[in-house]
Amino acid sequence: MKKTDVIIIGAGPVGLFAVHQLGIKGLNAVVIDNLDKVGGQCIELYPDKPIYDIPAVPECTGEELTTRLLEQIKPFKTEILLSERVEELREEKTNWVVKTNNKKEFIAPNVMIAGGVGSFEPRKISLKEAEKLEGKSVFYSVRNKEQFKNKKISIFGGGDSALDWALELSKFSKITLVHRREEFRGAQHTLSEIKKLEKEGKVSIKTPCQIVSLDNERDLKSITIKFDDGKTEKIPTDVMLGFFGLIMKLGPIAEWGLNMNKKTIEVNPENFETNKKGIFAAGDICSYPGKLKLILSGFHEVALASVECFKRARPNEKYRFEFTTSSKTIKDRLGKK
Numbered sequence: 001m002k003k004t005d006v007i008i009i010g011a012g013p014v015g016l017f018a019v020h021q022l023g024i025k026g027l028n029a030v031v032i033d034n035l036d037k038v039g040g041q042c043i044e045l046y047p048d049k050p051i052y053d054i055p056a057v058p059e060c061t062g063e064e065l066t067t068r069l070l071e072q073i074k075p076f077k078t079e080i081l082l083s084e085r086v087e088e089l090r091e092e093k094t095n096w097v098v099k100t101n102n103k104k105e106f107i108a109p110n111v112m113i114a115g116g117v118g119s120f121e122p123r124k125i126s127l128k129e130a131e132k133l134e135g136k137s138v139f140y141s142v143r144n145k146e147q148f149k150n151k152k153i154s155i156f157g158g159g160d161s162a163l164d165w166a167l168e169l170s171k172f173s174k175i176t177l178v179h180r181r182e183e184f185r186g187a188q189h190t191l192s193e194i195k196k197l198e199k200e201g202k203v204s205i206k207t208p209c210q211i212v213s214l215d216n217e218r219d220l221k222s223i224t225i226k227f228d229d230g231k232t233e234k235i236p237t238d239v240m241l242g243f244f245g246l247i248m249k250l251g252p253i254a255e256w257g258l259n260m261n262k263k264t265i266e267v268n269p270e271n272f273e274t275n276k277k278g279i280f281a282a283g284d285i286c287s288y289p290g291k292l293k294l295i296l297s298g299f300h301e302v303a304l305a306s307v308e309c310f311k312r313a314r315p316n317e318k319y320r321f322e323f324t325t326s327s328k329t330i331k332d333r334l335g336k337k
């Protein structure tokens with residue numbers, strides 16, 4: 001089990017800035033996020049949209065903000081674990097132990113929950129067989145594309161993820177792209193590439209239709225789809241990949257014995273501590289009188305929470321407030337002269 005000063009749950013903008021605020025105080029952190037990329041809502045929901053209310057940054061997109069936050073925390077070389085959902089939180093003397101769905105464990109005197117609106121989870125198909133085959137031949141994300149080499153793959157969805165993976169995996173596998181509508185939402189230039197491949201017989205496109213069954217003995221053999229006109233078709237399939245979008249689930253956070261208020265965690269706005277000592281909440285997930293669900297509010301919240309984290313992680317040291325402009329210690333930590 002790895003020990004650190006602060007375990008940060010959530011790699012959204014607030015979790016990322018928490019790394020900075022802890023880092024300049026000399027605290028180490030580990031960041032864990034359920035998604036396969038950092039940035040939270042900024043990356044998952046509006047990567048190309050301009051944000052106009054980040055102080056001193058007149059305009060930047062969700063993606064640019066994430067890139068800048070990553071740049072700002074580079075000096076701290078913080079471990080960021082992706083595609084890991086924090087499931088359990090338990091007390092061990094004066095520390096907290098966090099366990100992920102992949103059984104990874106961390107121990108620290110402080111936990112900073114920057115879980116936003118909860119973990120983003122893929123929307124799944126509601127067929128019993130699909131549940132049984134999940135992780136073997138039914139997938140909702142691609143972690144390692146090598147495992148999809150030389151297969152018959154049916155990809156479901158009409159957005160960018162479905163189109164991007166159809167194009168990428170067609171380099172070494174036979175692809176059938178299935179969508180419930182005639183039109184695809186994803187980038188039109190990717191769709192044009194796929195249509196070229198369709199003419200070459202490398203990709204087959206089926207619309208408008210939906211899956212009705214998965215045919216399997218032990219492994220997946222084929223899927224059956226039904227077109228809007230009522231016709232059905234069986235498609236030989238080794239692997240089914242579904243990209244039906246994401247849903248937000250508060251998930252395990254609700255079960256950790258924290259005082260909750262309408263899916264948010266109640267905190268003391270002096271230090272953003274919850275009803276449990278050493279557990280902090282910041283960003284969209286926290287609530288206190290007057291809370292605004294804005295990125296800049298989250299930045300302020302982690303600044304204050306990190307002071308309390310310092311006191312718990314370094315009980316024998318005195319916390320000294322310092323400006324980054326004038327503190328030699330902070331400049332050293334940032335690798336600046």
Ligand SMILES: Cc1cc2nc3c(=O)[nH]c(=O)nc-3n(C[C@H](O)[C@H](O)[C@H](O)COP(=O)(O)OP(=O)(O)OC[C@H]3O[C@@H](n4cnc5c(N)ncnc54)[C@H](O)[C@@H]3O)c2cc1C
Nearest residue numbers: 010012013014033034040041086115116118119283284295
């Ligand atoms: C369309 C849109 C436009 C917006 N525009 C603006 C704007 O202009 N200005 C502004 O200030 N704000 C804006 N916001 C709001 C802003 O995006 C949020 O306030 C901000 O993202 C909150 O950051 P966060 O880090 O608290 O949470 P999030 O960005 O939600 O990140 C939380 C992360 O925690 C992860 N997580 C949750 N639970 C777990 C778990 N158990 N284990 C592992 N990981 C977990 C999630 O996967 C997620 O990645 C906008 C929001 C939307 C949807």
